[in-house]
Amino acid sequence: MTDLRAFVRVAIDQETCIGCGACIEACPHNALEFDDNVKARLVWDLCRDDFSCIEVCPVDCIYRVNEASQELLSTEGWYRLSPDAGEDVLEALEDWREKYGVKAGPV
Numbered sequence: 826m827t828d829l830r831a832f833v834r835v836a837i838d839q840e841t842c843i844g845c846g847a848c849i850e851a852c853p854h855n856a857l858e859f860d861d862n863v864k865a866r867l868v869w870d871l872c873r874d875d876f877s878c879i880e881v882c883p884v885d886c887i888y889r890v891n892e893a894s895q896e897l898l899s900t901e902g903w904y905r906l907s908p909d910a911g912e913d914v915l916e917a918l919e920d921w922r923e924k925y926g927v928k929a930g931p932v
């Protein structure tokens with residue numbers, strides 16, 4: 826079984842995102858989507874750290890979580906969980922939030 830604690834993941838500055846969709850197309854794990862405002866959003870438990878999304882963003886608004894600002898990590902809206910996320914996912918999420926100082930919760 827995949828260890829969800831192993832991944833750093835990415836944080837998205839949705840203020841800067843222009844909704845081009847390049848990251849969504851580039852992600853091999855379907856871990857990115859548009860939210861209702863056509864801003865990119867991460868599906869937390871699907872992300873697998875290949876970071877191809879960072880390279881294709883034309884406005885450089887995707888960051889490795891370990892390189893993102895505390896301000897961004899405190900901003901709500903840039904990630905969610907899969908609808909069927911279970912207890913193991915929630916526990917891994919809490920560990921990840923603590924490890925990286927992610928104050929924002931999932932939407």
Ligand code: SF4
Nearest residue numbers: 852872873875876878
């Ligand atoms: S780091 Fe990889 S898996 Fe995660 S959202 Fe970006 S492209 Fe997708």
Ligand code: SF4
Nearest residue numbers: 842843845846848882
């Ligand atoms: S590539 Fe960048 S600007 Fe385009 S949708 Fe993704 S985060 Fe937004």
